[in-house]
Amino acid sequence: MEDLAEKTVEVADRDILEVCLGLEHVADIVELLNEQEIEEQAHVLVHLPDERAIEVLDQPGLDDPAALIEALPAERALKLMAGMSSDRVADVFRYMDDPPRTDLLNRLDPETRASLDRLLSYPEDTAGALMTTEFVSVPSSWTVEQTLDHIRRVERTRETIYSVYVLDPKTRQLLKAVALRRLITADPKSSVLTAARFDKPITVAPTADREEVARLIAKYDLLAVPVVDDSMHVIGICTFDDIIDAIVAEGTEDAQKFGGMEALDDPYDQIGFWSMIKKRAGWLSVLLLGEMLTASAMQFFEGELEKAVVLTLFIPLIMSSGGNSGSQATSLLIRALALSEVKLKDWWRVALRELPTGVVLGAILGLIGIVRIVVWQKAGFYDYGPHWALLALTIGCALTAIVTFGSLTGSMLPFILKKVGFDPASASAPLVATLVDVTGLVIYFTVALVILRGTLL
Amino acid sequence: MEDLAEKTVEVADRDILEVCLGLEHVADIVELLNEQEIEEQAHVLVHLPDERAIEVLDQPGLDDPAALIEALPAERALKLMAGMSSDRVADVFRYMDDPPRTDLLNRLDPETRASLDRLLSYPEDTAGALMTTEFVSVPSSWTVEQTLDHIRRVERTRETIYSVYVLDPKTRQLLKAVALRRLITADPKSSVLTAARFDKPITVAPTADREEVARLIAKYDLLAVPVVDDSMHVIGICTFDDIIDAIVAEGTEDAQKFGGMEALDDPYDQIGFWSMIKKRAGWLSVLLLGEMLTASAMQFFEGELEKAVVLTLFIPLIMSSGGNSGSQATSLLIRALALSEVKLKDWWRVALRELPTGVVLGAILGLIGIVRIVVWQKAGFYDYGPHWALLALTIGCALTAIVTFGSLTGSMLPFILKKVGFDPASASAPLVATLVDVTGLVIYFTVALVILRGTLL
Structure with a gap:
């Protein structure tokens, strides 16, 4: 290339x-x-x-x-x-x-x-929009030989001939799907139905999402899946190559959404300057408006801030840890939901799992935070004042609480989005970080008030 | 389901x-x-x-x-x-x-x-590890009929019979790939070579990454791609269904890495508690250590902080905006690189594009920030002091500068990782946010020093 x-x-x-x-x-x-x-x-x-x-x-x-x-x-x-x-x-x-x-x-x-x-x-990204109408279908009254002859005649005008759809001669309803590999090894004189392997063919509705089509093709290792209407008439087929393209496009959209922007519909090197701005500015502005709540939260704790400026030193560190643990949990659950590893009804099992995970992760980070303050204080890099030990405890406890809260929020967000009918993949790392930031500040100052009241505060 | x-x-x-x-x-x-x-x-x-x-x-x-x-x-x-x-x-x-x-x-x-x-x-996730050795190959001296007879005999033991590999009868080197659909429509008495459509078959080396195999299969709409050694002997084939699975697995790995953790090798509902902690704690700790630089940066500006506590109110807001714009740019470029929309050598074209994009996005956010402060001040929600207008200007300028810096950093990080031999997908939203946070603080306080010197500072 x-x-x-x-x-x-x-x-x-x-x-x-x-x-x-x-x-x-x-x-x-x-x-x-x-x-x-x-x-x-x-x-x-x-x-x-x-x-x-x-x-x-x-x-x-x-x-x-x-x-x-x-x-x-x-x-x-x-x-x-x-x-x-x-x-x-x-x-x-x-x-x-x-x-x-x-x-x-x-x-x-x-x-x-x-x-x-x-x-x-059919709307974009549905089976109906992806399908092609050039497929091979034969009546169930035909023999294997008749079917093969027909395939030879129409081969050039069909997208694939490796899946053949056997229809009821009268109603034209889909009865079976037959693979070409079965046809060429079958007895030429026998009925085409004898070459069918399964009773019920796998089918998809024209309104099915491309993700559903991809799931069926991957699960049943199909070359093509027939798209049928309500009365089992085949109106088209979706082939594996269209689906590979669809999976790749879906991956790109999800990655861009997770990065905190609208999905681009065009390749990076082809989208116009102002289209790009439009796709990115929307979410950035929404997130900024969300983050403004942090300013409000800090205004609320203004008195504490003025008494103990030393507390502000750790604000970025604490907030980002909450956002990071949330981002991890969100990316995990978006994929687990997309791959049907967990289902909507499993939300409480996930919550019960993320809670202890968050506590352990938070304790690890909290310990690192405490060590940092103790080392800086003892080594003389910085003087955190007479109450440095209590300050270290505050940072340790706040990190534990915020990482736990971040893991829980991050893991539940995709479930909530799915529940209210949105794509769980709309949960982005920046969105989780913003959600966790505001609450994180409140947690931090509350922990500080409990531990430092009477000393620093 | x-x-x-x-x-x-x-x-x-x-x-x-x-x-x-x-x-x-x-x-x-x-x-x-x-x-x-x-x-x-x-x-x-x-x-x-x-x-x-x-x-x-x-x-x-x-x-x-x-x-x-x-x-x-x-x-x-x-x-x-x-x-x-x-x-x-x-x-x-x-x-x-x-x-x-x-x-x-x-x-x-x-x-x-x-x-x-x-x-x-062969190492995991390479063509050699993905391939199967059950394919159909025939010598080029055979006719179409002989080939079809052979296919009928071996059909049951082969993963696919839709691609047939024609070998030199002496050296057993791969000459052509023939599709079954061409074979069944070809003259039975003619040489199998006449049914081949292309001169040179598309092949892949056993050491090729699964992403490369997926790219070839998607690009050339192949059912299978032959894996050949240095002397063009077919040692196996990779089929489209293995590749669909591989693309999905790759998507999951990339999503998890972008979320800021090591890729899990097992489904979410099956990985053990401590394995999960291990996969997540590593990056969280590294990011925390990185964020500790923010504490150091703030210690450096301690004097300014004490003089103008009002500046701290906007720290989370400004830092997160830089991280968010960086996360957008990183997710965009990771996908663009993965899909070969941009190549390593295009880095400067991307930089030249992200620079004005960042300035415009930053200006939009800066404007929103200014409006926020003006409205709060005028409506009496909060009193930012006598120099509130200069403070608003500081926030606006800092947001513009930080979003520009975030977009540029976020877009260049995947290039840098690729250049030094890492997977560009290792660039995660939290990593970009952390990189941008430290510099963002320095930018913020520098802008504040320039605009507010002699008044607040």
Whole structure:
């Protein structure tokens, strides 16, 4: 890939077509095209043979297929779209701007148009939006041989032929799913149903989230999962390669949300400056407003602060420890919930586990905090005053309490979000830190008031 | 899945075998077994037919296959392992405790033992450790028909038959990869080579990281990628289902690391209490030691703090804003690097982009901070003293500077880690926050000294 990138820099613009024509794998052509301006991409596509151009447009790795198709002559665009897989064409229309969009839609043949309208009616990131309508289905009255002959005839126009869907000849309801590997080893004269391994095929509803599709594909090691409507008619299939892309995209979204921002919909190097600001400023502002409560909390303890400025020295350290332990617990539980390792109803088991975990972690940090103060005092690095021992005790106890509180809050936040209908992955490290900061300050000053009353305070 | 979980609770122990025998999909049996004790799991497995038991052990979803095999009678264990896929057997031995481990290893037949030793020699999470040795390969001198006949014969013992590897008849070097869909539509009498689509097959080295394997499979939409040694001999294949599992596991590891802890190797509900403490306490302690620098920084500004206690009110707010913007930038760049959207050499382009982004984000937050102080002062919620306007200016400028610094630090940290040979995903939200906190304090007090000298300070 490094080689390819360097090659791109070296070639002059007019040579790109030549390089693309010479490349064997369409994924490599796409990688090269992604580094070019749209006009240059269109120039290359116009000169590629139809079959190749369709393959290029079918690649999910292509950054902006909508813009590329808009840049092509309309006749060619229509011809190429007719050859593309239906899920991909739907994707393209989803992102196309309006003047060319309606124009192109109206010029599609009625059949393509109907299938497209259906795909476009499903919300993004659902099975219905991910699925393709190019699958192989046969009536259950056929033999294995008839089925194989049919597969040979339609192979070129199907996204996958490795899963074949057997339908009731009358109702066209899905009866079984048959793997090609079973078909080619089965007796050619026997019924296609004999090659089916399971009674009930695994299916998914068109409204299912892509995470659910991924879970089924991974759990049952499927190449494709059929998408069926309420009356068990197959309306499309989701294939493993779409799902790999979906899992990777989901991972990126979750990582960005956990980092405390809205998920970008585009790669980092392609999103515009102001879009980026928009995605980041929202949460930063909300978190800042949340953190303003810390200022209010500190105003409340102003008297204590003025009497014992030495207490302020440890504020950042104590607050960040609470935030850090909360961030750990949140990241753990977000994943555990996403992978169904724990379920919503397990919240109290998690709480019962995070409580002692938090106490032990807090005690470890508290001990380190106490050692720090004792060493600095005894070694003469800093003088914490006559009550330094009580101060050390305050820091130790406050750290224990705050880390416990942080672990508990951090672990419960994903459950609360899920319970009220949000994605648990919306719980971000900064959000947990902010929640814990305000309470952490109150805990710190309360502990200080209890231990230091009559001496420092 | 909810249904299944409820079913588990209902059935008495002795009925589990019955439920398992009745379940169609092996993934569902595995789900049920995972909720049982190992003894109960072994009890069920002993009563399952060999073929079914092998399928159960082959499922990556099974939580602890090593313990389960240890719990079986040795004879049965050996028989089942002989039928399991080689990558899975290797996985089992990787996690088996020693008394039964050596014993079982020594009783394997020499051929299985040799292939196992090779698989075990590759480090975890590499292509070599993920691969299976059950693939289909044929000499290039064969016809399509001969190849299909061979596939029909060996189908049951191969992990996948959808990719067939064509070898040089003499050197046994890999020449081409052929898809089954091409074979069944090709002329039966022609050479198997004519069904190959590409000149050069996509291959991977046994030492390649699983992320690299996932990238290739996703990019080229492969069902399997052949693992070849230096002289182009195929030593195994990595299939898409192993890779889906690997991508999910990688996502979990990255999320946990980003949350500021060591990656757990086991599901949340299965890891022991003290293992959990170990995975979390390390980073928490390191971060606490880092945060202690904030105490040192504040000791340095002790004089200023005593003169203007009002400054301390805004410390948590200002520090957390720097951490939050850093956390955003880090999560963005970790993913962008992982997905190769940006490369190591792009660091300065990223820096040039994060700098203005940080300034704008900082200015937005700074403005909010100023408004907060003005409103509180004017509305009489709090009296910030005669120099409240200058204080507001200090907060605004400090926020702008710290958010800019946070964005820049957060975005550069993954590059630095990658440059020095670490996983960029080791950069965690808490680590960035800690880095930014110390510098943030210095920035805050420096800004305060510049703006407030002669008035408050």
